[in-house]
Amino acid sequence: MDLVVEPNLHALINSSTHKWIFVGGKGGVGKTTSSCSIAIQMAQNQPHKQFLLISTDPAHNLSDAFGEKFGKDARRVTGTNNLSCMEIDPSAALKDMNDMAVSQANENGAQGEDGFGGLLQGGALAELTGSIPGIDEALSFMEVMKHIKNQEKGEGERYDTVIFDTAPTGHTLRFLQLPNTLSKLLEKFGEITGRLGPMLNSLAGAGNVDISTKLNQLKESVETIKDQFTNPDLTTFVCVCISEFLSLYETERLIQELISYDMDVNSIIVNQLLFADDDQEHNCKRCQARWKMQKKYLDQIDELYEDFHVVKMPLCAGEIRGLENLTKFSQFLNKEYDPTKDNKIIYELENRK
């Protein structure tokens, strides 16, 4: 049976079921531009829903992409009604946790600088934990858990879909492994607390923290996330690449890893394409040579990913920054770019003030 796979993300942009959309790939291929574009298109095509774009990349770019500052709290994007952005700042989040721990310790009777609270004064916890490998991913994950809890309880700001602008491949894979890893870790903790529960509770101190209950709650949250991340109707991963060997290789590796995690991946965005054959006015020998090289890998992409939505995006004359340019660029995700009809737009972006 010959199925035509649309070379666009129209189905995803208009999806009513997806709650988690990850956008990732190797560094420098246009992940942030693509994630912003997907978020903008979804917000425009589904105005009655709320969307949140989170950056899990420690080297955040969302603020630069939109031309306005975002922080660890979700903030509405200027010019939109239903799109918010958030940049998770590990050091700030850890400092918050540190401050909470200090106040908790002081409440529980620790005396000034002699007690546990004193140890944590000055952000000691943040300093200790801030450089642990994977801390960024762990904090992003905690943010995800917070949103799921809010949705279940009907508390706080509710978002229908969360789009993740992820870090380059390795970090993202670590993040996606967290549910499985945590689940196994919590199993072990569960076994230990089951045997040593009362003793551990007394060691936890006057706070009377019931460790077993807390762990069970955490475990349930993690299991919920695991189930959601492996449900293709709720979660999908959009790979971003460029038409070059290393990017193609990394994309294939990434897709295989994601499949091994039972994560749905059915869309690939190929950025920075020259389409030099269709641009006779602005054409040089270098562009022709580069386009020839791109075509070689593009043919391979078409062959390898014939069952994927492969969206081919043009290389624009300038940087794609600001809501206006991102909106113009993002339209080609919904309806594929036609190099003969749409090429004027890539030069219009150049003229941004």
Add this chain to the structure above:
Amino acid sequence: MSELSDVEKRRILKERRQKKFSGGGGSNRLNKITGQADSLMSTESTLDQKEKTPESVNSSKQGEGKNVPLASDKNPQVSLFKQLAEQDSQTNTESPPDLMSMFQSMTGGDGKNGTPPKLGTPPVPVDQSVLDYHNYLVNNLKAWSIVIKWIMLIPYTYMVTRDLPLSAPFRLLDSSNFFSVLMGFEIVATSIYYSKLQSIEKSTSVNTMMYGSIIAKLISLIPDHAPQQKNLKSRLFTVLQYWDVVSMLITDICFVLIILGIFSHI
């Protein structure tokens, strides 16, 4: 033909994708990508590895490692580092020979890479032509070693029976030294024979005793369930090896005795 619904389409496409990535498809795809670019990047696929050694998410629920400490494989950071380490090690195609493999090659090897199989392991089926060639070489060696030994023993035995007055360098030919000279000669000749035999076994990867001796084959069939059975097997093989040497010695002694008798009457 009715049009498929979106859900049906998605399902069919998903199945197609899964089919392409399963059953070795992952590595094939990576091979295709690297092949066309003449790249040396690794083509080992995590999907293919996962299929070979499936690690169930629920394996931790089966009570494994009850006494495993917290800072172990289940620690996410440790397991992540291990995964990275495994990925690095998989790119190595050759590792330096370890002590065990070196000992193995010295003691007889495991039948792979040109080393004959160890004594005690059931003989690996060998091509009949190779076996015939091996037997031919071994018989050839045996025949020549016997001929050469006997050619050297005949004049020595003659000299001994004649009781000639000898100057210092030739006192070895004195009849009082006969036995020690004979034993020394046998030791040297047997050592040369066995080193030649080992080089033949190495070149054909056939263990002469395992394929030549019915008794050795029967002994190799004894199962290794208990340590006593293992000890018994190794002792029986040692006895067989010693018998091989002893039989050659007995043959030569018999020959020498016959020659002595003949020369005594001449």
